[in-house]
Amino acid sequence: MRRVLIVSSLAMVVIIGQALPALATDLGEYLERAAASEYSGEILVICDTPEGTVAQFVEVARSGGQLWVRSSSNEAIAANGELYQRAADGTVHATRIDSAAVWEVSPRYAPLEAGEARELERPVHVVTVMEGDVERVRLHFDDATGALLRSEVRNGDRSLYCSSSFVSFSEDSQSIDASVTQGTPDTAQIVDFSDIDEEALPAEVGGFKRLDAYQGPEDSTVAYYSDGVFSFTVMASRRAVRIPELEYAPITEIAGERYQRLFQPGLVVYAWESRVGGYALIGDLPLDLQVAVLSDLPRAGRPGFFARLWRSWFG
Amino acid sequence: MTHPSGLLSAFLDGEVTGEEKGRVAGHLATCPACRDEFNDLTFARTAVRSLLVLDLPPGLLPSEGGVAGVLPHTRRPPVWIAAAAAAILALFISFATILAPPTTLEVRLDQLSDQYGARTSLEPAITPRPPVPVLERVAGPIE
Numbered sequence: 001m002r003r004v005l006i007v008s009s010l011a012m013v014v015i016i017g018q019a020l021p022a023l024a025t026d027l028g029e030y031l032e033r034a035a036a037s038e039y040s041g042e043i044l045v046i047c048d049t050p051e052g053t054v055a056q057f058v059e060v061a062r063s064g065g066q067l068w069v070r071s072s073s074n075e076a077i078a079a080n081g082e083l084y085q086r087a088a089d090g091t092v093h094a095t096r097i098d099s100a101a102v103w104e105v106s107p108r109y110a111p112l113e114a115g116e117a118r119e120l121e122r123p124v125h126v127v128t129v130m131e132g133d134v135e136r137v138r139l140h141f142d143d144a145t146g147a148l149l150r151s152e153v154r155n156g157d158r159s160l161y162c163s164s165s166f167v168s169f170s171e172d173s174q175s176i177d178a179s180v181t182q183g184t185p186d187t188a189q190i191v192d193f194s195d196i197d198e199e200a201l202p203a204e205v206g207g208f209k210r211l212d213a214y215q216g217p218e219d220s221t222v223a224y225y226s227d228g229v230f231s232f233t234v235m236a237s238r239r240a241v242r243i244p245e246l247e248y249a250p251i252t253e254i255a256g257e258r259y260q261r262l263f264q265p266g267l268v269v270y271a272w273e274s275r276v277g278g279y280a281l282i283g284d285l286p287l288d289l290q291v292a293v294l295s296d297l298p299r300a301g302r303p304g305f306f307a308r309l310w311r312s313w314f315g
Numbered sequence: 316m317t318h319p320s321g322l323l324s325a326f327l328d329g330e331v332t333g334e335e336k337g338r339v340a341g342h343l344a345t346c347p348a349c350r351d352e353f354n355d356l357t358f359a360r361t362a363v364r365s366l367l368v369l370d371l372p373p374g375l376l377p378s379e380g381g382v383a384g385v386l387p388h389t390r391r392p393p394v395w396i397a398a399a400a401a402a403i404l405a406l407f408i409s410f411a412t413i414l415a416p417p418t419t420l421e422v423r424l425d426q427l428s429d430q431y432g433a434r435t436s437l438e439p440a441i442t443p444r445p446p447v448p449v450l451e452r453v454a455g456p457i458e
Contacts, residue, residue: 031439
C-alpha cells in the first residue's frame with residue numbers, strides 16, 4: 001500500500017511538472033485589459049532603496065484609455081504618447097511623443113498564472129513574471145474590471161524593491177479630472193525624431209532593447225529602452241548633463257565609479273559624466289538591473305583636463 | 316492597531332521589519348490622521364535631503380592626534396613665482412571664457428520624466444507612477 005502511495009505521488013509530481021508550461025500566460029492580454037479598465041481610487045507606492053524607503057499616496061483614475069494621477073503637489077494625465085501635467089501653481093505642460101516600436105516581453109521572462117487571491121475583498125487573478133528562478137514581478141488583476149490592483153517588483157536577490165497597491169478602489173471613474181488636457185498648455189515639448197544619430201547610444205544595454213531614439217535638448221540624444229517589463233530613457237550629450245534637482249542627491253558608487261542618484265516612488269534617476277560626455281537616466285529598474293544597465297553604458301569618470309578643454313572648445 | 320507614530324520615521328528609514336511594514340501600511344490606508352503625519356514626515360525628509368551639504372574647513376577637522384584647529388606649517392614659494400602663475404592662469408581663464416561654449420547641459424528633472432512618462436504611456440505599464448513634483452517650471456513658448 002505504501003509503495004502504491006509513493007508511486008502515485010511521483011506520478012502526480014511528474015504530471016504537475018508536465019502541466020506547468022500550460023500555466024504560462026500572455027502578460028500582454030492582462031496588461032491590455034488593465035489599460036482598458038475603468039476605475040478610480042487611491043494607491044500607495046512604496047520602494048525600499050539603499051537610501052531608505054520612499055513612499056507616496058496618489059489618487060488615480062482610468063477612463064477611456066487615459067490614466068489620471070494626482071499627488072499632493074501636481075497632477076498628470078497620460079495616454080497614447082501624450083502627457084499633460086499641471087503644477088501646483090496651475091501651469092500646464094504638455095509632452096507628445098510618437099513611436100512605431102512594437103512592445104514585446106523579453107524571452108528572459110516567463111509570465112505564469114499563479115492562482116486566485118483576494119485584494120480589497122475583491123477576487124483577483126495573480127500573475128507572476130519569473131526571470132530564471134527569481135520571481136521578478138507579482139501582479140494582482142481584478143477579476144471584474146481587469147484593473148491592476150497590486151504589483152510587487154523584486155530585486156535579483158529576491159528582496160522587495162517596490163510595491164504599488166490600491167488602498168481604496170471604485171469601479172466609478174467619474175472622479176477623473178480631464179480639465180488639465182483642455183485649453184492651451186503653458187509650455188509644450190514635441191519630441192523630434194528628425195536627423196537622429198541612433199548610434200550615439202547602443203542598440204542593446206543590459207539586456208534592454210533600444211526602441212526609439214530622438215532629439216533631446218540642444219545637442220543631446222535621448223533613447224528609450226525596454227525589455228517589456230521594465231524600461232528607461234537615457235540622455236547622452238557631449239557636455240556634462242546637470243539636473244538641478246540632483247545637485248545635492250546622494251552620490252553612489254557602482255563598480256568603483258561615482259554617480260548622482262535620486263529615488264522617487266516608482267522611479268530612479270541617475271546623472272553622471274563619463275570620459276566621452278554627460279549622461280542622465282530615468283526608469284523603473286530594480287536595483288540589480290540599474291547596475292547591469294549602468295555597466296553597459298559609458299562608465300562614470302571625470303575626463304582629463306585637456307579632454308575637457310578640447311571638448312569645450314571644439315565640441 | 317494603535318497609531319504607529321513612533322514607527323513612521325523608522326518606516327521611511329527602511330528600519331522596520333516586513334511584518335511591521337505591513338502593519339504600518341495597512342494602518343495608513345485606514346487612518347487619515349496618521350496619513351497626514353506620514354505626508355508631513357515625507358515632506359520634511361525631502362526638504363532636509365535637498366539641503367546643501369558643506370564640507371568643514373580643513374582647519375576645523377581633527378588632526379591625526381585628535382586636536383582640531385591646528386593647521387600645518389608649510390613653506391611658501393617666492394612671491395614672483397606665485398604672481399607669474401596667477402597672471403598666466405588669469406590669461407588662460409580669460410581666453411577660455413571668451414572662446415569656450417558652455418560645457419554643461421542643464422536639464423530639468425520634470426522635462427526628463429515627462430518624456431519618459433509620455434513614452435511609457437504607449438506601452439502597458441505595471442506601475443502607475445506618481446508624477447514627479449514640479450517645483451517651478453519656466454513658462455515658455457509652445458513649440
